[in-house]
Amino acid sequence: MRLSRSFVPTLKETPAEAQIVSHRLMLRAGLVRQTAAGIYAWLPAGFRVLQNIAAIVRAEQDAAGAQELLMPTIQPAELWRESGRYDDYGKEMLRLNDRHERDLVYGPTNEEMITDLFRQSVKSYRELPQIVYHIQWKFRDEVRPRFGVMRGREFLMKDAYSFDLDYEGAVVSYRRMMLAYMRTFRRMGLKAIPMQAESGPIGGNMSHEFIILAPTGESEVFYDAAFEEIDYSASGFDIFSPEDLARFVGLMTTHYAATDEKHEPGTWEKLAPERQRRGRGIEVGHIFYFGTKYSAAMGFTVAGADGRPVAPEMGSYGIGVSRLVGAVIEASHDEAGIIWPDAVAPFRAAILNLRQGDGTCDRLCEEIYAKLGLAALYDDREERAGVKFADADLMGHPWQIIVGPRGAAAGTVELKRRAGGERQELSLDSALARVL
Template sequence: MRLSRSFLPTLKETPAEAQIASHRLMLRAGLVRQTASGIYAWLPAGLRVLRNIERIVREEQNRIGAQEVLMPTLQSADLWKRSGRYDAYGPEMLRIRDRHERDLLYGPTNEEMITDLFGQSVKSYRELPQMLYHVQWKFRDEVRPRFGVMRGREFLMKDAYSFDADYEGAVNSYRRMMLAYLRTFQRLGVRAVPMVADTGPIGGDLSHEFLILAPTGESGVFYDAALEEQDWLAQPVDTQSTESLKGFFDNVTSWYAATDEKHDASAWEDVPQERRREGRGIEVGHIFYFGTKYTQAMDISVTGQDGAQVYPEMGSYGIGVSRLTGAIIEASHDENGIIWPAEVAPFRAVIINLKPGDALCDALCDALYEVAPDDLLYDDRSDRAGAKFADADLMGHPLQLIVGPKGAVSGVVEVKCRATGARYEMTPDEAIALITRG
């Protein structure tokens, strides 16, 4: 994309309404614009980031055998009345009545709808387990939306739902999803710590929140550094083996991790001093086992192995896709702007032409750009160099490929790494190889 022809409206000044770093930088870098309270339009660069996060989330869901569906944003109120949640949910739910006086709602979540869809098709334990997910917009009418996409009213979410014939199967699905989440966050370039969360009246310990570590996080976090040292992508876990999944899960949950609300000082003392870490975290995911809560309330059963009807055991698993955009920025920025992890950045690199109109500079920039014109941003504007560097840092491109008259004459490209600030001189072929590797 050539910057001179693009819709990337950066701002020099910080908007007055932006209270936290991610909100300020998303507005200044031209990623989003507010259209109503707590509702945002995603501009081209922001949408590219959102799509990259979606892609990684999908790939890791598919990797554990989850199947993607797409459920509508509008749901029939009758489904929620069957589960008993329609009146209990509260004013966060946006209730709608169509021209035929039928009650609808803009879905804040999808347990009822997925349970109904499941019940229409699955009739026997032989068809279990099933794990279904989708990536869809949700709406919750927050009393006080704030902090940009971190706490908006409309948000993009990945929600998944598992159906199993018995408790053991449900636990396996839960453990499988925990592995998928840890892999997902590692690929997104952020540190996410799983914390035991409340399970409500169901009880047990099968509920975990995932908190990205960031200085501006809403919760205090205490955790064992051993959690940081794991390479979840390389973990040799057989996701079809109960024993392998149990070993993985027991290993993860053996390390201390807690928020300040649930901090156990005596247990903290058992963590070796050199491995104790403290910080703050932003919740970006939640996995939850709730048994037969919805299948029983909605009378959705299957034929069991003994011929009797049984209610499938369920779990739900959410990731805030749009919230992750803000959380990643909170965890990865400096005074100059965003520092995108490579896999989620809107562009692989920005090419900065320091002298547009110079034949050698233009030729070298064009040669670099033609390698991957859909994945590179080419700053071909006639602006002064300082403005180009400032925008490049603000937008957070992982690499800056800088081409000036002296370098063009000698066949050299200067490469700056945004994360470290390190600069290198490369030949055009070396720079092209770097772009190709992504």
């Protein structure tokens, strides 16, 4: 994109409503704009990040054998009456009426709907197990939305649902998602730790939340240094091997990890002091096993091998996709702005033309831009060098290709790495090679 013709409204000053860093930086870097309390519009650069994150989530879900589908945002109240949650869910659920006065809800989650879909068409044990997911907008009418995109009312969530014939199968599905989640967060450059959690309104008795470490996180977390050493991303674990999954989850759950509300000082103190780690964390994912809570309530059964009906065992698995955008920023920024991890950056590189209008600089920049295409944001504005430097740092592109009159004549550019800030004078070709 050419910045001079892009809708990327950066701000020099911070709007008064933004308190935490990620919110401030998202507004300042022109990623989002607030439309109403807890409701945001994603502008071009922000939307790219959102899509990058969704793509990673999708890739890991697919790799775990989950099937992507897409369910509606609007759901009939009837389904929620069947499960009993129409009354239980409370005011957080947005309720609507259509022109015929039918009761509808804007989905805060999709257990009922997916159970309904499955019960219509899945009739035999031979069709299980299955895991399906979708990435869809949710609405939860939070009493107090805050922290920008981190706690919005409308948010993009990946929610997956597993159906298994029995408990043993459900446990395998649950573990598979745990591994997929750890790989997902790792790919975004985040350190995540699964922690024992309450299952809350979803119900069930096995639940973990995934906390990523960020200095500005909402809750304090305590964990064993062992989490820093587990190599779950490599070939060490086959996600389709129940044995590997058991081994993986064993590693994940035998070490101490707890948020402040579940922290047990007694157990904690038994851990060698040099292995004790504490920090702050943000919840970015949550997985639940809840057995037949919905299948039983909604009359979903399949014929078992003996011909008798069996209510499938279910689990659900959520990742806050839009929240992750904020979380990544919380985990990776400095005084100057965002420092995007390569995998989620809206642009791999910014091309800074320090002397717009200068024939040599312009030509060099155009050449670079032609080679990088959409991977680059070409700052071709008629602005001073300082403005371009400041905006590039703010927006946090992993690389900055700085083209100025000094080097341009000799055909060299300066390459700056946003994380770390190292700069290097390079030939055009070697700079491009580094960036790509």
